Amino acid sequence: MSTSPDITDAPGAETRSSPPAAAGGEEPQKLPLLALIALATAVFITSLTETLPAGLLPSMSSDLAVSESATGQTVTIYAIGTALTAIPLASATAGWRRKRLLLTAMAGFAVANTVTAVSSIYGLTMVARFVAGVAAGLAWALLAGYARRMAPVALQGKAIAIAMAGIPVALSLGVPAGTFLGTQTDWRVPFFVMTGLTVLLLVWISATVPDYPGQQAGERPKMLRALKVPGVTPVLFVTLVFVLAHTVLYAYIATFLDDHGLGDSTDLVLLVFGGASLASIWIVGSQIHAKLRALTVASTLLVAVAALLLAVLADTTALVYIAAALWGLGWGGIPTLLQTAVADAGGDQADAAQTMLVTLWNVAMAAGGIIGGVLLDVSGSDSFPWTVLLLLLPVLVVVLVARSHGFPAKRPTPQDS
Incomplete structure (x- = not known):
């Protein structure tokens, strides 16, 4: 998820920095698409x-001379870097101008991906991945709030959906394309390609993305106070456990498929998953204003059904692709759903609540990589979908119970939140 709230620009701050009103007192109902697509590319x-x-x-493991479970920790160490630094870095840079901070974060990705691409030493690769995670701690604590800040209030949900489209595009096109490219050439090539894309993005951001000031010291939120706001804790719990469930399987999907004779089709399975994720984010973007609760319940059930199919029928190729499609439909809109839910619940503490969300998201990513590695070594890859099912049960219960605060049937209006 990766995922993306902003300590300084999250909901609650947008009324201070929204685009100026048009003549006659009405806000211009237009979105800055070039700037939002630049943010989506950063999310990508x-x-x-x-x-x-x-x-x-498999190829990284062979080249770095470590086991696949050890190579899977390259996902874990990235998430650890983000989880450890998101709150302190967001606090330390709260006064920075937003554009300067975004450019700094993306430059960090260019450096980290270049080092990953040239490294033949497992330890150095892990350091580079940690640095990439630190850069994510800056970027993910900035991007969703940045998108909201550029849009009129009535279009802020759509602005977040556009920016967050980078996640399913990465899953639907990026990971399958990177997997195919790495398989046909060398696993290092996709990382070099990302460095080049990041350099181009730095120019794009400089040219099209507006700048905003950071927050004054007296305006900065208090983290623990947000936990006392009704609805925030349920959303944070769902974030932690849902992302954990997803990561346990996704981080080792190549190994799972290889164990079921589909190792050569990993890129195609990921393409189906990602295409369904794109459909999901479109559906969520168009329906979230009125149906946030229903969409969250549906997302949970879709991923659970996908896990059940993989648990009992993974040896049937056609059903694996169906499961991938259901998984993508359930997962694609989750970042937008959870960010919106925590912003609605947080009210005047939304800044702090969203920063806690990005931290827990990456704690879950790190834990998923670790737990998945242990499960792979102890129980084999067949244990992954059963673990997903087990974890999604409390997620569904919390979403259903939190009907007054957290995942209400009717979202608050901007004046109420």
Whole structure:
């Protein structure tokens, strides 16, 4: 998820920095598409950098002379870097101008991906992946709030959906393409390609993305106070456990498929998953204003059904592709759903709540990589979908119970939140 709230620009701050009103007192109902697509590309790069090793585990493992479970920790160490630094870095840079901070974060990705591409030493690769995670700690604590800040209030949900489209695009096109490219050439080539894309993005951001000031010291939120706001804790719990469930399977999907005779089809399975994710984010973007709760329940059930299919029928190739499609439909809209839910619940503490969300998201990513590696060594890859099912049960219960706060049937209006 990778995923993306902003300590300084999250909901609650957008009323201070939204685009100016048009003549007659009405806000201009237009979105800055070039700037939002630049943010979506930044999300794409952060998500692809995090998840690309999932499709390249066998070749990376062989070249780095470590086991596949050890190579899977390249996803874990990235998430650890983000989880450890998201809150302190967001606090330390809260006064920075937003454009300067975004450019700094993306430059960090260019450096980290270049080192990953040239390294033949497992330890150095892990250091580079940690640095990439630190850069993500900056970017993911910035991007969703940045998108909201560029849009009029009535279009802020759509602005986030456009920016967050980088996640399913990374899954639908980036990971399969990177997996195919790495298989046909060398696993290092996709990382070099990402460096080149990041350099181009730095120019794009400089030219099209507006700048905003950071926050004054007195405006900065208090983290723990957000936990006392009704609805915030349920959303954070769902974030932690849902992302954990997803990562346990996704981080080792190449190994799971290889164990079921589909190792040569990993890129195609990921393409189906990602295409369904794109459809999901479109559906969520168009329906989230009225149906956030229903969409969250549906997403949970879709991923659970996909896991059940993989648990009992993974030896049937056609059903694996069906499961991948259901998984993508359930997962694609989750970043937008959870970011919106925590912003609605947080109210005037939304800044702090969203920063906690990005931290827990990456704690879950790190834990998923670790737990998945242990399960792979102890129980084999067949244990992954059963683990997903087990974890999604409390997620569904919490979403259903949190009907007054957290995942209400009716979202608050901007004046209420």
